[in-house]
Amino acid sequence: MQERYVTVAGEGVHETEVSRSRFICALAPAATEQEAQDFVARVREEHPAASHNCYAYVLGTDGGVQKASDDGEPGGTAGVPMLQMLLRREVRYAVAVVTRYFGGTKLGAGGLIRAYGGAVGAALDTLGTVTRQRFRLVSVTVDHQRAGKLENELRSTGRSVRDVRYGAEVTIELALPESGLGAFRAWLADSTAGTARTELGAEAYGTL
Numbered sequence: 001m002q003e004r005y006v007t008v009a010g011e012g013v014h015e016t017e018v019s020r021s022r023f024i025c026a027l028a029p030a031a032t033e034q035e036a037q038d039f040v041a042r043v044r045e046e047h048p049a050a051s052h053n054c055y056a057y058v059l060g061t062d063g064g065v066q067k068a069s070d071d072g073e074p075g076g077t078a079g080v081p082m083l084q085m086l087l088r089r090e091v092r093y094a095v096a097v098v099t100r101y102f103g104g105t106k107l108g109a110g111g112l113i114r115a116y117g118g119a120v121g122a123a124l125d126t127l128g129t130v131t132r133q134r135f136r137l138v139s140v141t142v143d144h145q146r147a148g149k150l151e152n153e154l155r156s157t158g159r160s161v162r163d164v165r166y167g168a169e170v171t172i173e174l175a176l177p178e179s180g181l182g183a184f185r186a187w188l189a190d191s192t193a194g195t196a197r198t199e200l201g202a203e204a205y206g207t208l
Helices: 033-046 079-088 108-127 144-156 178-191
Strands: 004-008 012-018 021-029 052-059 065-069 094-101 129-142 160-166 170-177 197-207
Touching: 004 021, 012 108, 021 033, 021 108, 033 052, 033 065, 033 094, 052 079, 065 079, 079 094, 079 108, 094 108, 129 144, 129 178, 144 160, 144 170, 170 178, 170 197, 178 197
Parallel strands: none
Antiparallel strands: 004 129, 012 021, 021 094, 052 065, 052 094, 129 170, 129 197, 160 170
16 A cells, blocks of 8 residues: 555536636545446536536556546547546546536647646646545553543644544544554553553555
């Protein structure tokens, strides 16, 4: 797994106009190909009268799953430049749909490539991106007497507390960078006089 990747900040829409044609770019994060295809289908339903609904998506931190569609535009003039813009910006786990309403002026192959790629670039600039960092989930179990103080110290030092569960003991679930696990264990042992127990969980990604 890569240490980090860039993705879109959230769902959003940005519109540009080229020679009276409207290019409406809808962006969304997508964890799976099914999520990406569902988003494409939803945008198509919202624009049934559009001339074209072209799309591109990139999934996987290494960009292993890529797909693009020209949806009736001349081959290679819509989906591919959209995909290339996502890759150029190093955006992953994201889908882009550009809806075109034809304005009466043909743009030619070069014009279409610039318009579709530019629509995605402008949408990324306007809607923004986020960097997601690879974390390891860590469960810390401690007695009730120390739990409150420990939780406060964890939060005050900027560590990501994801959940706190109370039972016979208290379990605090954290998300920590893999590279910081050794230092965290040493800090924890010092803070709890060696009484806390840790258990490593799955790897995940979180927003910085």
